[in-house]
Amino acid sequence: MEPVEPIRFFLPGPTYVPQAARQAMTQPVVAHRSPSFQETYATVAEGLQRVFRTAGEVVVATGSSTLMMESAIVSTVERKVLHLTGGAFSERWLEISRCLGKAADQVAVPWGQGIDPELVRQALRRGSYDVVTVVHNETSTGVMNPLEEIARVVREESDALLLVDAVSSLGGAPVEVDGWGLDVVVTGSQKALAVPPGLALVSLSARALERCRALPHRGFYTDLLRYADKHRGGGTITTPAVSVVYALEHQLARIGAEGLEERWRRHRQLARQVATWARRAGLTLAAADGVRSATVTCLEAPAGWTPRQLLGRLAEDGWTVAGGYGQWKPKTFRIGHMGEVRATDLEPLLAALDQLLADPVWSA
Ligand code: PLP
Numbered sequence: 001m002e003p004v005e006p007i008r009f010f011l012p013g014p015t016y017v018p019q020a021a022r023q024a025m026t027q028p029v030v031a032h033r034s035p036s037f038q039e040t041y042a043t044v045a046e047g048l049q050r051v052f053r054t055a056g057e058v059v060v061a062t063g064s065s066t067l068m069m070e071s072a073i074v075s076t077v078e079r080k081v082l083h084l085t086g087g088a089f090s091e092r093w094l095e096i097s098r099c100l101g102k103a104a105d106q107v108a109v110p111w112g113q114g115i116d117p118e119l120v121r122q123a124l125r126r127g128s129y130d131v132v133t134v135v136h137n138e139t140s141t142g143v144m145n146p147l148e149e150i151a152r153v154v155r156e157e158s159d160a161l162l163l164v165d166a167v168s169s170l171g172g173a174p175v176e177v178d179g180w181g182l183d184v185v186v187t188g189s190q191k192a193l194a195v196p197p198g199l200a201l202v203s204l205s206a207r208a209l210e211r212c213r214a215l216p217h218r219g220f221y222t223d224l225l226r227y228a229d230k231h232r233g234g235g236t237i238t239t240p241a242v243s244v245v246y247a248l249e250h251q252l253a254r255i256g257a258e259g260l261e262e263r264w265r266r267h268r269q270l271a272r273q274v275a276t277w278a279r280r281a282g283l284t285l286a287a288a289d290g291v292r293s294a295t296v297t298c299l300e301a302p303a304g305w306t307p308r309q310l311l312g313r314l315a316e317d318g319w320t321v322a323g324g325y326g327q328w329k330p331k332t333f334r335i336g337h338m339g340e341v342r343a344t345d346l347e348p349l350l351a352a353l354d355q356l357l358a359d360p361v362w363s364a
Contacts, residue, residue: 010321012322015338022196047248052175060199084133086113113143117153130160136170140298142286142296151182170185172295193255194340195247209228212224
């Protein structure tokens, strides 16, 4: 594997993109229906099946993940959605349904808690839904929801499709599309795959495609069936972000060389490294025990500091760390450890934080 530059960029997306992936983007831009691009697309399609762990189709859309969260609702919901919420991105999905005029219920847990599969079971016994939506990794709170268990409950209790936002987990934590029976899974290029922003990647189960077929008025850019049909013909529905596809091709090969399971293990180890440091430094982890994310850690700001002051001081020394998100913006900050981050990148960041926290001028 090619050497990695030291990383000083710890956002939970967009993430650091390795130099060789950036270089891959300098290849000449070719026509997206040309044989040369079709070859690239075929390689990418196979690589995506490996990281999504599916024998089914994984389509490539140019746009951000939110486009595909919306497309999934447009393409599969006739009557009603059940949204599992507990953070900003799951609430965004609910808002999308409301913007589209879809009937929507929610199972809401407090921010920082994981979704309890038994609450999902009860909701499915009370109502009937076309789809259930879940955010696997709530980037706003640092919670990773028990996706496998939730998927099992949805299957046991209903015919609803399960739509999954795996935007900030896929490639960094186990997501078994076929093994867990996930119908639509959305991720973005700019997170754990460590590719620049610009592409959304979506797996589609046979059941999901059947549902799309039965539903009229799925829009054009939002029609998942159109993506699947074009994909089968070897390409995308419109002109794709060709250069970002080159970077994705590179990163899929890199992930293959590292080994997907090894990549999951590395991410889990990074989360442990941050949690151990936080406890020692006396900081509070914002996500509950047992549901902490492998790819991002959300922390309450240390006493005497606002997140803004802390991140400002880190930035002066060249470190990029994320602030809180949504309603937690005033009190938390987030360390993204997804993509290509290694223990040896985190060590100096955590040491820099230690030094700041010990600084009597700033901690006064
Ligand atoms: N879902 C999750 C969990 C996210 O973390 C993000 C972005 O941070 C999104 C959805 C939205 O992604 P995008 O900005 O690519 O539309």
